Amino acid sequence: MPQPSHLVLSASRGAVFQLDEDGHFIALPTPTGQPIFGVTSHHITVFAAFSQPSTISGARARLAAEPTAAPVDPLIDDLLNWGLLTVEGTARGHQGGFGHIEAHLPMLADTRRVHAYADAIRAHAPGRTVAELGCGTGILSLLAAEAGAEWVWAVEESDIANVADEVLHAHRRRGTVRVERANSFDVAPSGPVDLLIHELFGVDPLEENILRIIEDARERWLKPGGRLLPMGFAIRACAVGGPRWRHGSESRQRVRRLADELKIDLDPVLRASEKTPIRRIDPPTIQPTNEECLSEPITLLEVDFRSAAMAPGRADHTAVIRHEGDVGAILVWFEIQLDETRSLAASPFSEPTHWQWQVWDLPETISVAPTRPVTVRVELRTTEGCPQIEVVDVRAG
Known part of the structure; x- marks a missing residue:
């Protein structure tokens, strides 16, 4: 069926x-x-x-x-x-495994993430009405209350809402913060709020259907002129090379040798691998060295949650090459713009966070040099209203 x-x-x-x-x-x-x-x-x-x-x-x-x-x-x-x-x-915004405490412990243990949000919340929550979208264990709503928010409305669809309620009870904040167990599309606060807090980012910041969820909450929950925290994000990338970053090309070479040895046709497998060359790694499991980062960072996509409208299409981005080498993969991460002056980057050039990096393995390595830059072509597609960004081509200029 x-x-x-x-x-x-x-x-x-x-x-x-x-x-x-x-x-x-x-x-x-x-x-x-x-x-x-x-x-x-x-x-x-x-x-x-x-x-x-x-x-x-x-x-x-x-x-x-x-x-x-x-x-x-x-x-x-x-x-x-x-x-x-x-x-x-x-597609409404799946909760996946986020109803289990095991999914939240790495987020809480990510002290860079928590402190960055805490600083921004302390700057914008005092004296304001606040809503949190997908509150998880409730720590960000608690920080807003501790910072002096007038009241906080925290929405969480999964079972972890029970833990959030206990956290707030332990701090005697149930009078200031109300946890509502519901899907965000089905509820609204008693009145529009001044500040909308959210942290729905996955490894791919678009994969949690984040734009659709935040747009709905922004239109129905937030006062005109109210603040979104974070206010947006950017997807960035750099070209990496060296023996550790040849997973795609070396795997394909082994498959070709196997096909020759067994005298069979494995071209369908190789074609399928070209269409989905992505994998994920945990920082700092494979922290790229300065020599392995062959290019300066490039920005593949920028999103402003205050007016997040993106049209599907392709775009080429040229990366400045730092030193010559053979590009084996494109390393992708994102940077959250908390407010006008505060940001949080899950970048190989900063301290690690709990977010993994995405790696787009190239089917064949590409030789680059400062006089021969690399161009990364990305495509923004929309499936059932949910955008997805994909690296579709990488070539030397």
Whole structure:
């Protein structure tokens, strides 16, 4: 039976695909898991379509252009049954695993993040009415109350709202802060507020459907001239090179050698890998050195939450090369603009945060030099009203 079109699925990050001695695909949900047989190249193509969380309808639209004769829905059912796809939530702003305290501990342990928000809240909350969108454990609402907010309305859809209520009770702030367990689209404060606080950023700051959620809250919750905190963000990137950053090209070379050894055609796998070359790494697991950062940072996208309207399209961004080398990947991060003077960057050039970096592995390395800059082409797509940015081409100038 087809799954609901609005369901958001994501590919299992630990999944491994291999070829057995007879040249048949097998899959491992985790590197040490039990093998799954009956996997086809069509399954791998569909799996790759969910390398970033996506609605089923959005994946169907992307897969419609693929040269596959196999129906998509049965393949999705197989991947779900095998544990190779997992359910994230719905397009309304999924809560995923954020109802569990384990998801919030890394955020609280990220002292750079908490202190940056605390400084901005202390500057803007005193004497004002405040709403927090997706309050989690309630710490930002608590900080607003402690800073002297007139009252705070905190909205949280998941079970973690119970923890937020306990945190506020422990600080005797239940009279100032009210936690409402609800989806933000379904509720509104008793009156428009002066300050709207939010922290809905995932590794990809667009993946939590953040623009749609904040736009709705801004239009219905915030007073004219009220303040959004943060007020926007930027997605930035740099070209990196060196042996540690050749994951894409070296993996493809090994697959080609395997195809030659077994005398089989693995071009469908290689084509699928070109369409979804992204992976995620934990800072500072692979902290790039100065020598590995071959380019100066470039800005791929800027978003102002006060008027976040973005048209789909492509754009080219030229990176200034610091020194010559072979580019193996594009390292992507984001920077939050808390207010006019305060920002928080999840950057390889600053102290690590809990946010992972995105790495766009290139299928082949590219030689660059200060006289030969690199151009990164990105495409902004919209699927069911949710924008997604993708690196679609990288080439030397």
